[in-house]
Amino acid sequence: MNNLNCLDALCARFPTAFVWGVASSAFQIEGAAAADGKGPSIWDEFCRRQGVIVDGSDGEIACDHYNRLESDLDLIAALGIRAYRFSISWPRIQPTGSGAINESGLDFYNRLVDQLLQRDIEPFATLYHWDLPAALQREHNGWADRNTAYRFAEYAAIVAKRLGDRVRSFATHNEPWVTATIGHEFGHFAPGVKDRAVATQVSHNCLLSHGLASQAIRSARSNADVGIVVNLSPVSSATQSPADRLQASREDGLLVRWYLDALLRREYPADVLEYLGTDAPKTHAGDAQLIAQPLDFLGVNYYHPIVSTVARPFSPARDGAAVTDMGWEVAPAQFTEMLLRLDREYELPPLFITENGAAYRDTLIEGGIQDEDRRAYIESHVCAVADAIERGVDVRGYFVWSLLDNFEWASGYTKRFGIYYVDYATQARILKRSGIWYKNLAAAFNRTHAGASSLPTTP
């Protein structure tokens, strides 16, 4: 089979309404950290601490997307991709996290949505991708304080009222495990707290805020599709030793079951609560019901499996496995297995793969990037999704992480995930080989599903 026939065969494995998209997040690409009344976020402040970002960088300029909005959206249109997942910066909308709307900040997202629709690209908005208004952290203890969940619901209502006439899909949080555990237990991400009890309280308050925000969005816009995005990895034990197997099961409990049981079964897993002991979160009567609001979709971000031992918890690769530049194991078959497991164990809403992609070192050779490793990663994971769909899992869409190389949190600008290369000195964007492949995939999909409706459908 030649390349085109291969792509056609791959596309034929997906339903006609399947959504192909690209994803980004506000802090990682926008820059313009203090423009037009935006307040500082916890990441703006975190980046100022010595030694927390490997290259000492920050998000002040990033990809300068705030000032290059239209030409960046042209990049999506040039791919023939019809869906864009972006996040909204809370401190652009409410600079201190509560109170009056900063109209110029909101206007940026108004333009973003309008410009997407003009290009026939469907907006998929995420309300929180880690950039909490710094004032909420400084003055109110951030997500550790239950009141932040209520502030978040107010912000969600503002966004739903103002953008919900044109945006149908709203995800409340991106990867609450990262907010809670990496931000408040490991301390590697903002706000840099290292306290397990605080982290579990944060995870509960984030989930609570998801429930409250879902209600607020639906009362503002009854036709909105509301969901949440979780980062999931299959966890296995590196050895058969009872201690390592128990460790693996605990990590699965903390990363996967904690979130899915709360969202889909109205409870936290008993074994995890027992393991946490006095570090378990303080909850109120009725919280479980609030958290488990009906979901129109569940967003799944998948990058790699986890292999664990007591000595090396949460390890992202087996010894000797093929890894990306993040040190994350490349394991598409485990992606399929994980989707099948979710389908077996939970009453799932439709799934969207809201992030998947890989960091590799890119070298500019004669003006081009031959990132065959990233292309192969994306292709193998798209195939893994097709396998899951064929085995009965209701997956409705796939978003590549990421549209552009960007600020990779504590790794600064040292890791590149984009299908467009960004030359940070000039802000030039260059389509990589992986991007050309994705563009060809979108074209093949349109060809093999010709006659389908022009806009992707959400559940």
Ligand code: IFM
């Ligand atoms: O860049 C991040 C993104 O912000 C959240 N999900 C994982 C990506 C790669 O680390």
